[in-house]
Amino acid sequence: xxxxxxxxxxxxxxxxxxxxxxxxxxxxxxxxxxxxxxxxxxxxxxxxxxxxxxxxxxxxxxxxxxxxxxxxxxxxxxxxxxxxxxxxxxxxxxxxxxxxxxxxxxxxxxxxxxxxxxxxxxxxxxxxxxxxxxxxxxxxxxxxxxxxxxxxxxxxxxxxxxxxxxxxxxxxx
Amino acid sequence: xxxxxxxxxxxxxxxxxxxxxxxxxxxxxxxxxxxxxxxxxxxxxxxxxxxxxxxxxxxxxxxxxxxxxxxxxxxxxxxxxxxxxxxxxxxxxxxxxxxxxxxxxxxxxxxxxxxxxxxxxxxxxxxxxxxxxxxxxxxxxxxxxxxxxxxxxxxxxxxxxxxxxxxxxxxxx
DNA sequence: ATTACTGTACCGTCTGGTCGGCATAGAAAA
DNA sequence: TTTTCTATGCCGACCAGACGGTACAGTAAT
Numbered sequence: 001x002x003x004x005x006x007x008x009x010x011x012x013x014x015x016x017x018x019x020x021x022x023x024x025x026x027x028x029x030x031x032x033x034x035x036x037x038x039x040x041x042x043x044x045x046x047x048x049x050x051x052x053x054x055x056x057x058x059x060x061x062x063x064x065x066x067x068x069x070x071x072x073x074x075x076x077x078x079x080x081x082x083x084x085x086x087x088x089x090x091x092x093x094x095x096x097x098x099x100x101x102x103x104x105x106x107x108x109x110x111x112x113x114x115x116x117x118x119x120x121x122x123x124x125x126x127x128x129x130x131x132x133x134x135x136x137x138x139x140x141x142x143x144x145x146x147x148x149x150x151x152x153x154x155x156x157x158x159x160x161x162x163x164x165x166x167x168x169x170x171x172x173x
Numbered sequence: 174x175x176x177x178x179x180x181x182x183x184x185x186x187x188x189x190x191x192x193x194x195x196x197x198x199x200x201x202x203x204x205x206x207x208x209x210x211x212x213x214x215x216x217x218x219x220x221x222x223x224x225x226x227x228x229x230x231x232x233x234x235x236x237x238x239x240x241x242x243x244x245x246x247x248x249x250x251x252x253x254x255x256x257x258x259x260x261x262x263x264x265x266x267x268x269x270x271x272x273x274x275x276x277x278x279x280x281x282x283x284x285x286x287x288x289x290x291x292x293x294x295x296x297x298x299x300x301x302x303x304x305x306x307x308x309x310x311x312x313x314x315x316x317x318x319x320x321x322x323x324x325x326x327x328x329x330x331x332x333x334x335x336x337x338x339x340x341x342x343x344x345x346x
Numbered sequence: 347a348t349t350a351c352t353g354t355a356c357c358g359t360c361t362g363g364t365c366g367g368c369a370t371a372g373a374a375a376a
Numbered sequence: 377t378t379t380t381c382t383a384t385g386c387c388g389a390c391c392a393g394a395c396g397g398t399a400c401a402g403t404a405a406t
Contacts, residue, residue, distance in 0.1 A: 015274045018395065029353045030397090040396065097270040100318050101188040110320050117322040125346040130323070130331050131308055131338075138311025145273050147283050149290040150303070158303050165304075171344045173298040191361065203363090205386045213362065 001026055001036050005047055010090045014098040019043075044105055047095055052112045054088045055080070059116075070123030074132055075166040077120040081136050082159045093144035125169070132166045174199055174209050178220055183263045187271040192216075217278055220268055225285045227261040228253070232289075243296030244340060247305055250293040251339040254309045255332045266317035298342075305339045 004026035009017050019040060023030045037043040062076035099105040121129035139158065142148040150158065164170055177199035182190050192213060196203045210216040235249035272278040294302035312331065315321040323331065337343055 013274045019397085020395080031354080032352055034397075035351065094274075096318065097273045100270045101186045106319065113315070113320045114322045126327070126330070127334055128345050130327065131304070131334065131345060134309075134311035134315070134331070135304055135307035136311070137315060138307035138309070141314045142286070142307070142310060145269070146279065147286045149287045154299070154303065157299070158307070161300055161304065165345055169345045172301050172304060172338055172342045192363085193361080201385095202387050204365095204388070207363075208385060
């Protein structure tokens with residue numbers, strides 16, 4: 001059911017995320033959807049929760065591949081965010097614009113961000129963590145909204161730069 | 174008329190930007206609104222155009238206050254973005270989530286970003302321009318969506334850091 | 347027969363958009 | 377000066393469609 005909802009979101013955008021559309025995509029009737037989710041907001045909450053969980057999992061996965069040096073949490077975060085646009089990214093991006101207009105739906109997202117900051121800042125000077133975090137998030141958000149002015153070459157150079165900064169800091173020319 | 178639309182957007186969010194609401198806010202009837210804007214999209218286009226123009230103007234204003242050293246364009250951009258949330262910011266933020274779902278409405282925004290990058294990169298190494306740009310945009314977008322995990326103290330420190338990096342580069346610890 | 351679920355039909359509301367008409371101000375005509 | 381015409385700006389009633397949500401009958405498995 002959630003898969004169907006995500007498919008709708010990815011294909012037609014979150015504005016078109018209607019109960020009928022989800023039902024059609026899932027091969028059931030609207031009554032069927034309403035049986036599982038008492039309201040549309042409940043469906044959105046579930047989608048948000050899943051997107052958050054997946055982001056978390058992606059970061060953990062990257063963390064597992066890195067040695068436990070200080071700053072590896074930040075590095076893992078960057079690598080998880082930077083990878084080629086995943087399915088989850090497209091879901092998140094489309095969801096964000098709808099969820100943003102409802103504070104109640106946003107609060108888990110806010111909490112996610114609030115908890116992530118200390119996690120990725122571990123063992124790293126504040127300036128570096130903040131800068132890398134913001135730049136990574138900026139890149140992510142700009143690609144989400146498809147307003148990134150960078151071409152492919154520039155993007156990969158930026159990713160390299162972010163990875164280096166995350167891992168060991170450095171000088172900005 | 175546009176002022177009324179912006180007022181609605183700022184007060185109730187862009188999802189509530191309905192022709193009736195604009196009419197009510199402007200003290201006219203819906204017919205009156207439709208007289209000036211043939212469709213809702215036309216209204217949105219005008220709002221987007223105005224928001225873009227204001228962002229542009231804010232950057233130019235900052236640029237005028239700075240000496241013409243290389244990198245001053247980047248510095249001016251950072252200062253314009255970093256200032257306390259203006260009216261335009263609130264309009265932009267609310268608009269973004271609605272406009273994002275319509276590629277046709279997004280294209281002027283994309284163009285704006287595409288033209289801004291070379292403008293602010295002038296006379297500055299790519300790495301610095303990209304990093305500062307992304308971090309600034311990340312900060313702006315995260316505050317827009319109210320997901321910024323930074324407190325007031327951290328925010329002002331970040332702003333200081335961004336301004337310094339924009340003006341003269343530096344070392345990230 | 348009970349449970350767990352599905353499908354159909356329907357309702358109320360909201361929204362963008364249409365349409366014909368009204369008022370007023372000024373130009374043109376008398 | 378008075379009358380007629382016209383363009384502008386706006387009003388109010390209405391429509392069609394979409395949407396979230398409800399009610400209820402039906403069904404298949406246990």
